[in-house]
Amino acid sequence: MIRGSRCGRLPEVPLYEYVCRACTREFEELGRADARPPCPACGGTEVERVMSVVAIGRTGGDAAPPVTACGTCGDPRGPGACTR
Numbered sequence: 273m274i275r276g277s278r279c280g281r282l283p284e285v286p287l288y289e290y291v292c293r294a295c296t297r298e299f300e301e302l303g304r305a306d307a308r309p310p311c312p313a314c315g316g317t318e319v320e321r322v323m324s325v326v327a328i329g330r331t332g333g334d335a336a337p338p339v340t341a342c343g344t345c346g347d348p349r350g351p352g353a354c355t356r
């Protein structure tokens with residue numbers, strides 16, 4: 273049983289970004305994930321939801337680089353491990 277609406281606790285309404293396919297206008301709309309609000313500029317309904325992209329690959333300096341397998345032989349110990 274799902275208790276989605278408890279008294280005194282409002283569910284969070286996420287803010288989604290959309291881009292209109294017709295006029296490429298970007299706009300934000302509060303609502304559900306499956307909602308397709310019309311474009312505020314041209315009224316078109318062919319809108320694409322833009323996912324909030326989290327930057328991946330930007331490390332703060334304290335993150336260790338991922339250990340990749342040796343490119344030559346695929347040794348899981350890391351690059352150069354097979355030459356020792």
Ligand SMILES: [Zn+2]
Pocket residue numbers: 292293294295296297311312313314315316
């Ligand atoms: Zn539009």
